[in-house]
Amino acid sequence: MNRQLIFTGYRALKQCKNQLGFLSTETLPTNKSSNPKEVTQQTAKFDEITHTGQAWDEADYRLQRFDENKKMVNPNIAANLISEQPPKAIKERIAKCDGGHPALGHPAVFINLDKPGTHACGYCGQRYYNPHSTKPEQLSIHHIEV
Template identity: 55%
Template structure:
């Protein structure tokens, strides 16, 4: 049986593949995706109007939207600054507190925050707030 007749007998379930130019091997055909060079515009008009976490809003004619031709622009609407604002301030009786963002690899360098003045005091790294009750101030 010649190679041509063997290849002609291939069914739609199998394909013969030449490995390193030496032998033919029968392999099952997996799902094939047709390839096209025609451009496809998949972006939606609503996605371009969503502001990013830095407040950027791009209009339809902005050249930076070219990066979203083959995929949609995905904007996370749950901004970290909004999530940390939902955490209530931690009350403490001491005048100075330290914050390390939870410590470990996900934390930040340890900082000390002076609570002598009334009101909330925010950590500059993670945004956690600390407060000293009014009856403990000097």
């Protein structure tokens, strides 16, 4: 009886395979170019850089997850957006960065502004400086407070 059940199941699977066609053993054509056997400076073609700095060669095996769907990269990287914001002048020696509303999850970070230059919040990247200790030509000095 088990043998007949297995044979019936196999026959049903084979019939579905023939009707649907996607269980075929044939390879599907891909729109990728043929992979070079050796990746050199001349043959390397990289895709877009992600927010983590990853840029893979088109022959890299890790790109196989994007065979069916297009890889989408957001060009608005948060680090680039926050670097476009000008540093805030704070007249006190210590700046408090809370990231806006407390419900957003940014803890209160206290930043010492005694050294000349801009000081960035280690959580959100917002930059602060003290106009009493930092001259305009010293704004190119950068510190990060963690």
